[in-house]
Amino acid sequence: MPLKAMMNNAQQLPNIPKIVQELIESFGDNNVNTDAIAKKIASDQVLTAKVLRMANSARYGGNRKIGSVNDAVVILGFNALRTLVLASGLTSAFKTPESFDIKQFWRNSFTCAALCKWLAKFTKLDPEVAFTCGMMHNIGGLLIHTLAPDKAAEIDGAVSQGLDRKQTQDLQLGFDFTDAGAELAQNWRFPSDIVDAVRFQLSPGQSAPYAKLVYLAIFILSMNASKHPEQMQAEFPDQLAESIGINVEQMKDKLAETKTLDSGLDALLG
Structure with a gap:
């Protein structure tokens, strides 16, 4: 089973949401538009619910209430928010x-x-x-x-x-x-x-x-x-x-x- 052959069958590969793909591509981009990305995350209700649940956990939010994706950017920082969204996207990509x-x-x-x-x-x-x-x-x-x-x-x-x-x-x-x-x-x-x-x-x-x-x-x-x-x-x-x-x-x-x-x-x- 050649690796290239397995990888070239795009229909078999796990799919990740478009916003997750954009976040992956934002690594190393010092000019990333965090406001635009936050709006795209917020437009996905399921993803937003997961991210806010994690953001308000003891590990991330602590005693601070994070009520929106914009709050998460301000309180956690964009890099930490990206980590949460990536984790959410990856865990739901595989069957x-x-x-x-x-x-x-x-x-x-x-x-x-x-x-x-x-x-x-x-x-x-x-x-x-x-x-x-x-x-x-x-x-x-x-x-x-x-x-x-x-x-x-x-x-x-x-x-x-x-x-x-x-x-x-x-x-x-x-x-x-x-x-x-x-x-x-x-x-x-x-x-x-x-x-x-x-x-x-x-x-x-x-x-x-x-x-x-x-x-x-x-x-x-x-x-x-x-x-x-x-x-x-x-x-x-x-x-x-x-x-x-x-x-x-x-x-x-x-x-x-x-x-x-x-x-x-x-x-x-x-």
Whole structure:
């Protein structure tokens, strides 16, 4: 199953709302017309309801009442609003087999996103771009389950027996979830920083900084879930973290915070 052939079948690809596409294209645009985009978001009642519900959560709004999209722009800032709209658009774009736990998939993705954003505060990287990278990091895996559910189930079975997912996907499909995710991100016109973060997340040595951020986030998630977190902390990729400006000693002092991070997006999952 060549990746290009799968991606070229546009009718199979998940659709995202037009306003979400415009928001994707607004990354890096310093002259983006936030008023015009806010009006377009507000014209979609379903999307607005979801965004305001999230914006008024403890994670985002706190004690402040956000009653409109314009309020959200003023109180949260355009970049944070864009993150909420992207999350809403992405979670509604995929139709997966009943056997696939889509809610758990997005919980895992949002957890990784929250950790990427947490790590970004130790760097000069944009925290909302970092969040988006984490949210998108396994989008290729979701795409494979959407477009090739039988093959995906077969791969899941092999992984449950202890095989490596990336290697198994390469063997069975000729590509892996990072390749598929990067292609989809490129198809949706995400900026190169986010495309590269998805593509190089498992081999970040010479790659873009956001790929390194995702790699570190995945490592910390594995460490938090490990029966031997002390050993994993000793094996922490210090040099990789330092290469994007992280003060490793300062960051490690605050690692306990990562066990209770909240993305603020669970309301999307019903």
